[in-house]
Amino acid sequence: MILTPGEITLTRWEADVCIVGSGAGGAIAAAKIASSGRRVLLLEEGSRVQQEDLNQDATRLVPLMYRRAGGLGTDDMSIRILQGRVLGGSCTINWMTCLRTPDMVLDEWANRFGLEEYRPGEMAPHFEAVEQRLSVHAIPEEHHNSQNRIILVGARKLGVQAEASANNSVDCIGCGTCGLGCPYDAKQDMRLTYLADAQTHDTTILTGVRAERIHYLSPSQHRVEASILSDESSTIERKLEVTCTQVVVAASAIGTPLLLQHSRLNGSSLLGKYLHLHPVTATAGIYEEILDPTYGIPQSTVCEHYSNLNGEGYGFRLEVPDVEPFLAGVNFPGVGRSRRDGMRNMRRMGMIIALLRDGADRRSNGEVCWRRGLNVQSGHLSISKVPSIRYRLSPTDREHLQQGMETAVAFHFAAGAREVLTLHNRHQTLTSPSQIPQLRNLASGPNQLSMFSAHPTGTARMGKDRRFGVVDETMQMHHHPGIYVMDGSVLPTAPGVNPMITILATVSRALELGDLAS
Amino acid sequence: MALTSYLSFLSPSETQVVMCAGEALLGIPRRELGDDFIAEFDRIAAGLESFLRADLHHLLLLLNVASLGRFTRMEVSRRERLLAGWGHSRIPLLRTSFVTLRSLSAWSWYSLRKSWPELDFPGETIGKEHKLPTLLFGKSPWTPPSPTRDDGKSNNERPLGEKVE
Numbered sequence: 001m002i003l004t005p006g007e008i009t010l011t012r013w014e015a016d017v018c019i020v021g022s023g024a025g026g027a028i029a030a031a032k033i034a035s036s037g038r039r040v041l042l043l044e045e046g047s048r049v050q051q052e053d054l055n056q057d058a059t060r061l062v063p064l065m066y067r068r069a070g071g072l073g074t075d076d077m078s079i080r081i082l083q084g085r086v087l088g089g090s091c092t093i094n095w096m097t098c099l100r101t102p103d104m105v106l107d108e109w110a111n112r113f114g115l116e117e118y119r120p121g122e123m124a125p126h127f128e129a130v131e132q133r134l135s136v137h138a139i140p141e142e143h144h145n146s147q148n149r150i151i152l153v154g155a156r157k158l159g160v161q162a163e164a165s166a167n168n169s170v171d172c173i174g175c176g177t178c179g180l181g182c183p184y185d186a187k188q189d190m191r192l193t194y195l196a197d198a199q200t201h202d203t204t205i206l207t208g209v210r211a212e213r214i215h216y217l218s219p220s221q222h223r224v225e226a227s228i229l230s231d232e233s234s235t236i237e238r239k240l241e242v243t244c245t246q247v248v249v250a251a252s253a254i255g256t257p258l259l260l261q262h263s264r265l266n267g268s269s270l271l272g273k274y275l276h277l278h279p280v281t282a283t284a285g286i287y288e289e290i291l292d293p294t295y296g297i298p299q300s301t302v303c304e305h306y307s308n309l310n311g312e313g314y315g316f317r318l319e320v321p322d323v324e325p326f327l328a329g330v331n332f333p334g335v336g337r338s339r340r341d342g343m344r345n346m347r348r349m350g351m352i353i354a355l356l357r358d359g360a361d362r363r364s365n366g367e368v369c370w371r372r373g374l375n376v377q378s379g380h381l382s383i384s385k386v387p388s389i390r391y392r393l394s395p396t397d398r399e400h401l402q403q404g405m406e407t408a409v410a411f412h413f414a415a416g417a418r419e420v421l422t423l424h425n426r427h428q429t430l431t432s433p434s435q436i437p438q439l440r441n442l443a444s445g446p447n448q449l450s451m452f453s454a455h456p457t458g459t460a461r462m463g464k465d466r467r468f469g470v471v472d473e474t475m476q477m478h479h480h481p482g483i484y485v486m487d488g489s490v491l492p493t494a495p496g497v498n499p500m501i502t503i504l505a506t507v508s509r510a511l512e513l514g515d516l517a518s
Numbered sequence: 519m520a521l522t523s524y525l526s527f528l529s530p531s532e533t534q535v536v537m538c539a540g541e542a543l544l545g546i547p548r549r550e551l552g553d554d555f556i557a558e559f560d561r562i563a564a565g566l567e568s569f570l571r572a573d574l575h576h577l578l579l580l581l582n583v584a585s586l587g588r589f590t591r592m593e594v595s596r597r598e599r600l601l602a603g604w605g606h607s608r609i610p611l612l613r614t615s616f617v618t619l620r621s622l623s624a625w626s627w628y629s630l631r632k633s634w635p636e637l638d639f640p641g642e643t644i645g646k647e648h649k650l651p652t653l654l655f656g657k658s659p660w661t662p663p664s665p666t667r668d669d670g671k672s673n674n675e676r677p678l679g680e681k682v683e
Contacts, residue, residue: 055642055644056641056642056643056644057642058629059558059561059629059630062629063561063562063565068565068566068567068570069562069565069566070562070565070625071562071565071566071570071622076610076614077614077617077618077621078614078617080621143653145651171655172653172655173643173647173652173653173654173655174652174653175643175644175647175652176643176652177642177643183643183644292651294639295643295650295651295652296651296652296653297653325628325629325633325634325637325639326624326625326628326629328628329624329625329627329628329633330621330624330625330628332624335542335543335544335545335598335601335602335605335620336542336543336544336545336594336598336602337545338545339543339544339545340544340545340546341545343628343636343637344636344637344638346637346638346639347637347638347639373569374569374572374573374576375568375569375572381572384569386567386569387567425605425606425613425616425617426605426606443606446610446613447605447610447613447614447616447617448613450617
C-alpha cells in the first residue's frame with residue numbers, strides 16, 4: 001500500500017521496522033525484511049510518481065523529483081550533486097548503468113576495514129540475484145547511439161579497451177530522458193522491482209513524509225518523528241510518529257548523516273566524514289555529422305582502461321551522459337554571444353565524462369554536517385542550523401581527474417571531433433590533440449572547472465571495528481544497536497562504478513549476515 | 519496582471535538584475551528571454567531551501583553593490599565583462615556567485631520550450647516516437663496526459679514496428 005500525504009489519516013503508526021528512504025538500499029531492505037514476516041513501514045520524503053506523471057517536462061519534473069529542486073551542491077557550489085528525492089530515490093532518475101563493484105574494491109574493504117564477508121566470492125550470489133531482479137543485461141551493439149560510439153571508436157584508435165555497459169531496462173526505446181524518470185516504464189527501477197515486492201508482503205509506504213528525528217529509547221524501542229509535507233512541496237502540514245523495534249536509515253549519504261546527527265545518534269566521530277562524490281567533469285566534442293545526443297540510451301558504453309592508475313584501484317572511467325537541453329545549458333562553458341552560438345551546436349555535440357574514483361589519498365575529502373548559517377524564516381533573517389556539504393579533491397584525485405579530462409579530449413579527437421571544449425571558466429576551444437598539454441595551464445580549482453556528481457557515498461562507513469566504521473558488517477550502528485544504516489553512506493570507499501548495484505548487493509549481503517530479515 | 523505580482527521569490531528590483539544578468543551570461547537579449555524566463559528563475563529559486571534563498575538574495579544585492587547600483591543600466595558588454603571577471607577571480611565567493619548565477623540562468627532558459635528551436639531540439643519523444651531517432655522494439659507508445667502530440671492523433675493509432683526514420 002502506498003499512501004500520499006492527502007491519503008494519510010493516521011498520525012501515529014506502529015511497525016516492527018521503520019525504514020527511512022525508498023532508494024536502492026531502503027527498497028531492497030523493505031522487500032527482504034517484509035518477506036521474513038515483519039511489519040515494515042517505509043517513509044519517503046519525495047513524491048509518488050507513476051508512469052502517467054512522467055511526461056518529460058523538465059520544468060515540472062526536476063523540482064518534483066530532485067533534492068533541493070535540482071539545486072543540490074557543495075557549500076561553495078563547486079560540485080553540483082544530482083540526487084533523487086522521489087519514490088524509488090535516485091534509481092528513479094538515474095541513467096540505469098549497472099556495473100558490479102570491482103573485485104579490487106571489495107578486496108580493499110576486506111583488507112582495510114576487516115570486511116571479509118564482502119570478498120568477491122561472498123558477494124557473487126548477491127550480484128547475480130539483484131541483477132536478475134532488475135533485468136540487468138549487456139547493451140547490444142546495435143543499440144548504442146552515435147554519442148556512445150565515440151568511446152568505442154576513440155578507444156579502438158588509441159589502442160585501449162572499451163565495451164558495452166549494462167543496464168536495467170526492458171524494451172527501452174532510447175528516448176534519452178532517463179533523468180526525468182522513464183515515461184515508458186522500461187527502466188526497472190525500485191518502484192517496479194523491490195518496492196513492488198515489498199508491497200506484496202504488506203509493506204506500507206508513506207510518501208511526502210520526512211523523518212525529522214529518531215528517538216532512541218532502548219536497543220529494541222524507537223520512536224521516529226516525521227513531518228507530512230504538502231503535495232509537491234516541502235511545506236510541513238502535519239506531524240507523524242512511528243513507534244518501532246528497529247529503524248533502518250536509508251536516506252542517502254547526504255540525508256543519513258544529517259538525520260542521525262540531528263537525532264544525536266552521533267556516537268561515532270566518523271559520522272558524516274569520508275564523503276565520496278565520484279566527481280565528474282565533462283568534455284564536449286563538436287563533430288561534422290549530426291549525433292543527436294539527446295536521444296538514445298545514456299552510458300551504454302564505458303572505458304575502464306584507466307580505472308587503476310595508482311595500482312590500488314583508483315583512477316577514472318569514461319562514460320557518456322544523458323544530454324538534455326537544460327543539463328547541457330547549465331554545464332556549457334563561457335558567457336555571452338559565443339556561449340549561445342556554442343549551444344546551437346547541440347545536435348553535433350558528443351559528451352564524454354571522466355568519472356573519478358575519489359579517495360586515492362585515503363583521507364576524508366569531504367563531510368556532511370550541520371553548521372550555523374544565515375536563514376530566512378517567516379520573512380525574517382536569522383542564524384540557524386543549516387545543512388552543510390564540504391568537499392575538496394585531494395592531490396592524487398585532482399591529478400587523476402586532470403588525466404581523465406585530457407584522455408576524454410584525446411578520445412574525441414581520435415573519434416573525429418573537429419573541436420573540443422572543456423568546462424573551465426577560462427575556457428578555450430581545442431582544435432588539435434597537440435593542444436591537450438595546454439589544459440594544465442588553466443586554473444582548475446573550485447568553481448574554475450565545472451564538476452558535478454550523482455554518486456554521493458561514504459558518510460557512515462562500514463567497518464568491523466568501531467574505530468574504523470560507523471556501522472558493523474551487518475550495517476548496525478556500533479554505538480546504537482537497533483539502528484541500521486542501509487544505503488550508499490555505508491560504503492567504506494567509493495566503489496568506482498555507478499553505485500546502484502553495489503548498494504543493492506551490499507545491503508542484500510548485510511541482511512543475510514544480520515538478523516533483521518531472518 | 520503584471521509579472522511581478524505573481525512572483526514568489528524575486529522582488530521587482532531583483533527581477534531587473536536577473537534579467538540583465540541572464541542577458542549577459544547567456545548572450546540572449548532581454549526581449550527574447552521574456553517574462554517566462556523570469557518566472558522560471560523565480561520558480562526554481564522558490565524551490566530552494568530557505569537558507570539558500572537567503573544566499574541568493576544576498577548574491578543579487580552583491581551584484582548591484584559591485585556595480586555601484588548601475589548594473590541594470592550598464593552596456594551588455596560591460597555586464598558580460600564584470601560577470602566573466604567574477605568567474606576568473608581569485609576570490610572564491612565571487613567564483614561561487616558567478617557559477618550560481620550562470621547555472622540558474624541557463625537552467626531557467628534552457629528548460630523553456632521556446633529556447634529549443636535554435637538548438638534544433640524537437641522536444642519530447644512522447645507521441646513522436648516513430649518520427650525521432652529513438653529505438654523502438656514493438657512497444658506501444660502510451661497516450662500522454664498532456665497535449666504534446668503534434669498531430670492530434672492517438673499514439674495507438676500508429677502501426678507498431680514502423681521503421682524509425
